[in-house]
Amino acid sequence: MGGASQSNCEPLSNGLLLKGFLIEENGGFVSCRSPVLEPPLDLSPFKGIEVKIDGYGRTLKFAISCKTQFMNFMPDFYDRIKWVAEFKTQKNGTSIIRLPFEKFQPTIRTRPVTSNMDFRVNHVNQFQLLYSKFGMAGKANESFLQGPIQILLRCLSAYI
Incomplete structure (x- = not known):
């Protein structure tokens, strides 16, 4: 997935390999999403997400989708919101990154959502790993490079 990129x-056996070819025009991103989790996960007992990843010095984003029954008045709007955190990886070896839930920001695509809303970590229904030409708030990702890419997600867990 990723517009013109593939x-x-x-x-x-050692994780999930995201591989492909990045093209900056008409997209400029690659990503991998989990299946939609039904029933949603309740991660409220945890402080955040821990990612063990071979990212080769890239700045990546991790997104969480939260489907909630409480947003009946504008379900299409809330279904498009992703809670996103950005993180940098080491050039060599495995990076172990802790992403506290309070660092995640509501976004729709690359645009921040300014509405006052809560991150409902008790209703998590999808995870997504992204590498994009855009960083947070639509700013440029300084580590972005076109061409072939491989990222190995070794482990994904919630931490206390």
Whole structure:
């Protein structure tokens, strides 16, 4: 997934491999999404998400979708919101990154959502790993490079 870019996710014995080819024009991103989780996960007992990843010095984004029954008045709007955190990886080896829930920001695509809303970590229904030409709030990702890409997601967990 990624506009004009091409990518796929391949499960391996040591993790999930996101690989593909990035094209900056008409998109400029690759990503891998989990299936929609039904029933949603309740991550409220945890402080955040821990990612163990071989990212080769890239700045990546991790997104969480939260479907909630409480947003009946504008369900299409809330279904498009992703809670996103950005993180930098080491050039060599595995990076272990802790992303506290309070660092996640509501966005629709690359645009921040300024409405006052709560991150409902008790209703998590999808995860997404992204590498994009855009950083947070639509700013440029300084680590972005076109061409072939491989990122190995070794482990994803919630931490206390």
